[in-house]
Amino acid sequence: MSEITVEARGLTKMFYDESRGEVRAVDGIDFQCRSGEIFGLLGANGAGKTTTLRMLATILKPTSGSATVMGREVGEEPEQVRRSLGFYSSSTALYPRLTARETIEFFARVNGYAPDEVPGRVRELVARFGIEEYADARVEKLSQGMKQKVSIARTVAHDPPVLIFDEPTVGLDVLNALDMQRVIGEFRTQGKTIIFSTHIMSEAERLCDRIAIIHGGALLACDTLEGLRTATGKRYLEDIFVYFATDREDGT
């Protein structure tokens, strides 16, 4: 069995909202991810997916519980944790006035890639994602698809063992979305751990090795697709999701 790279134990996050007061956005989530695995977080908007991932990326601090990435505690060694992960989401934008090449170089350096090897790494990524043509154009002039490639390249610029994709296909057209899925698949074959959140069932179905269903901040189920099917007796992920979600609401 491959090694455990990411682990969450009782991860909880409370928010303060000016009209609602204390809000429990994530409620004691536990899970483990391994290398070479795509771990999917499936949930509706506002279910707590992004908050969970942000806690893993140390942008947010857990109110209680803990998580480790590559054996390092998110609360204690945030820099080390971030060094070993790449975070991609639709809200993590690129600097509009840097060129594609500069962007990749910048993120490689900031993430602590050995300074002497940065130029080589940039060349390699530019070639691998087919950015050569527009590598020296400013990001603000690029099309959506081009930006997406640059974004992925900057996410893996420092070659991290763990990759987090937070709703990566939101706002992409079909071709770009498929492209994204292909790239994520490639990362798996390289032995990286990929945590992938989505609210699109088909995407989770197609891509994920294991799926965690999140609803109302709580982790309702976590298993392979087959496992979930057996547990619920449903065929389609939509139905499985609805099964858990309504079950939860009835319960509370």
Next chain:
Amino acid sequence: MGRVPRNGVAAARRSTEVIKAICRAEFTMLLRDRRTIVVSIVLPLFITPLLMFGSRWVQERRERRLATMDVRYAVTGSAHELAHDLIARAAAADTAGLLLLQTATSDPAQSLAEGELDLFVEALSPGEAWRDTTERDEISRGDTAAVPTLILHFREDRDTSERGARMLRRHFDELRRAHRVEMLESRGLAEMIGFGVVERHDLAGARQVAGLHIGRYLVLFVMLFMLSGGSVVAVDTLAGEKERGTLETLLTTAASRADIVAAKHLVILAVALIIAVIQSLNFLAYVALKLIPLPQGFVLDVPPEVTALIFVLLIPLAALVSGVLLLTSGYARSYKEAQLYFFPVLLIGIVPAVAPFLPGLSLRSAAVLVPIANIALAIKEVLVGRYDWPFIVAAWAVTAAAAWYVRRLAERVLSTERLIVPTVGESGQRSGEAVFTRRVLPAFAIMWAVFFIFASNVEGRMDLRIELLVNLVVIFFGGSLLLIRMHRLSARRVFAFRPVRAWVWPLVAIGAPAGLLAAAGVFRLASLVLPVPKEMLEAFGKGLMPEEIPFWQLVLFIAVLPGVFEELTFRGTLLYGLRKSLHPVPLVLVVGAVFGLFHVALFRIVPTAFIGIVLSGVTLLTGSVFPAMLWHALNNGLSIALGHFELDLAELTTLHYAGAALILLAVFAALWRIRTPYPELRTSRE
């Protein structure tokens, strides 16, 4: 953020690497943002000379016009011959180009009013009555002699008239002086003319005088340049990045928050310094091109070592300014919001920079502990040639420490989740609780303006009682009710109408006198910094307690009503509105400060703010507005009683004040023991 165990050199090198990378990216982006550079840096460089050139042109035109001005005058009165004679001699003596034109008129006063005349001389023979005896005597001494009187009628609101009258008057005085010398000489008393002549000996060279003039303004201008120039990058660097979502990207990298803040701080610092230097050079260029005229004998001669010292002194200042800008930008969630904060920051930031304008304030005083002000004072002293080394070093260190502290705050902002993550945020409602929380401070700003405008226009013209009633009932209470209605709140909750434990009341009864005394102590402390003219205090006391109002009415209007309505407004509405957005300690301070600001006069702000803080504390600890009402009424009532019996708290000693402060503390400790806290206070860290 937890401490990262770092193994010395490697970590430091990594940190440098990261800071370098961020700085380089920031500068690349800044230089590519051509439009911003043009608008914020290049354009002002052209507009400034244009404005300076324009105002110089206007100034010169005015000078030219006034130098060759024709002053149309007329003479009336029985002593007109003397007047004509003097005017003729004045015209002959004048070298400045004063042209006096006698103008015929039947009614000089009318002609002056209509602008046909610039001035007229009313020449009265000895003993003739002046038409206007209320006129303030401008030559007040030694005038018992029965001599002719020349009254120069002019209009202060007209340039030529004013200038002409003053010049004429100077000439008249000069003529008289010359005549006196002649008289003394004719009596053989020529030697006496030398009596008491003052020979002036100025220790300051031209350089020091120039230094004083520059030293007053230098830091103020540099601050303005740095704040406005630095804000261009600052606004974009955190607030703009938040808006574009790139900050989140940056926060997911391995760069530590300290490194990010350090890098951005450096960028703002560099830009602020560059802009300050460019603007200063720009300024010097205009001086060299004579676009900015220098006063005569003004020697702009600062030796290189002094320039270097000034630059060294400016570095911690620049670091502090850029740190504050970074912090401001960090607090804002969008570009627009950051701009909104920028202006108040500018206003507050330049306040300490005016320290060199205060006469007699030297660096060797408590001022050395005030960041910015100490640098401004140090630079002024250095420019006039006083090198108080220990204090210069202390000033440098204090401002540098402040800069460092502000940077730590900025790091903390980057760890404040509410401020870095694009959350749901504002609910988008038009009214209601959440909106009220946001609107309450602007609403109080408007209330302040209304209050101030009303006060300044009725002062002294309206019965004090009516004025107080309008303030308390219409402006304060009415404003509060309006807010409550607009936001559909529950008045009972807003005004904190809640029952109180019985033990609170005796504590209030002990606390109020102690608070009054302690406030008097605070007032004494404050007047060390802001001395208050005694006449002002007396005038104020008289204005507040007119003798014709009976005592019971004084108690009603000055103690009871304010106790009720001011508490409802400040400890009710304001406190309620801010309770969720501020932690208890800042909450109490802010409510107190706003309460202080409503007591417009400068010298009252500090002591009333103190009382305001105390009252807010009482309200938070008891969860009800009633104890504060009683406390407030007692406080005001006691001070009326003191005034009535002509007792002055200012005559007490430090010991009394300290004792009062101790009692006050004890009362608060007791209130804390039996507290029923104000509900829904903000307690969590985030």
Next chain:
Amino acid sequence: MKSLHTVGLLYAREMRAALRERSIVINSIVIPIVLYPFMMWAMFSGIMFVRGQTEGQLSRVMVVGLPAGHEALAESLEARKVMLIAPSDTTGAAAGIHGGSLDALVEFSPLEAEGTQGTFRVRLTSTASRERSEEARSRVTVVLERYRDDWLQIQARDAGIGEEEWTGFRVRLKNRASGKEMGAFLLGLMLPLFFLIMTAVGCYHPAVDATAGERERSTWETTMSLGVSRASIVTAKYLSVASFGTMAGLLNLAAMTLTMGAIVKPLLAGSAEEIHFGLPLAGLPVMAVGAVVLAGFIAAVMMLFASFARTFKEGQAMITPFYLLMMVPAILLQQQGLTFSTTLALVPVANVVMMIREAVAGVFHWPQIAITIAVGLAMVAISLRLAVFVLRFEDVIVGSYGGSLTTLLKERWRGRDAGAQGGVR
């Protein structure tokens, strides 16, 4: 009729949206009311404070060799808050004055001529590099001069010169401008400039928000695709921006007028006549018209520039140069004694400022006012025409152009088709 109704509806929507935007409410309503009164209050408080401090300060003056018979001089000095310090170390005095432990040194020495027993001349040492020393110098000088005058008069009397002859004549100054006229004069110096600034500030945010801001929020296309003519959309937007400008200008005018009295009063305390600040009733309509014309022009130009911008920030960058340039004529108008000539009436912005300055003082030059209004309306018409013209270009409407104004203009110059080629798409 129908289009008027549409414009009305659109206008109401614009106004409502703008009034809910915090930056607009603060910049166009709160700041005009509060800012300048507050700044002036702070400034005058500062002046009062400095003045009080200076007056309250003791001047430490070392006096050397005051001859007998002149003790009265010492008394008059002390009455002027001069603390006399007995001479100790005169050589150290210079250092003390420079360093700040002493403010001035007064050395008396006898006149050497014959028959001048009991007389003296004075050497006064101080430094112009410290305010406190300067204050000491001026106090000592005033006292000495008076003492000299009085003494000379006594000498003259002893020599047989009568008081009448010695005095000769008296001179008095009498300011015949009433408190109201002085008030109008002082207001006229400040109000027009602040009025101009505030009108511009009032237009600034709404103008950017209604154009670039809408684009940033991507509601621009929604608005442009409404089933109404583009002209009515532009008109409605324009009217709302102009309304904010007018409002800000008038609010500022009112706030300034109302607070001036309270702010300036303590500073003028002691002068003969109380200065009264008020606006003449007859001037109000002219001022209102001036506000509308000025806001109308500024709003039109700002919207014209801002409509090229794609983001709020860009919009600001587009408008700022105009905003700054507008201040130039305003500064020139600060000149006193400027007359409202027909030529001046032809200069936009400056003419309105001048008109308001005169209206504050209750002076009305009707032909110039008519020209001013005509010029203002013409400028508004031209700018609006331009704005509608600009909005005919598709890429401006869609907001898809490259973000460079010069490129856009070049493309128009060369012809429509070139439009699609700019930049990487």
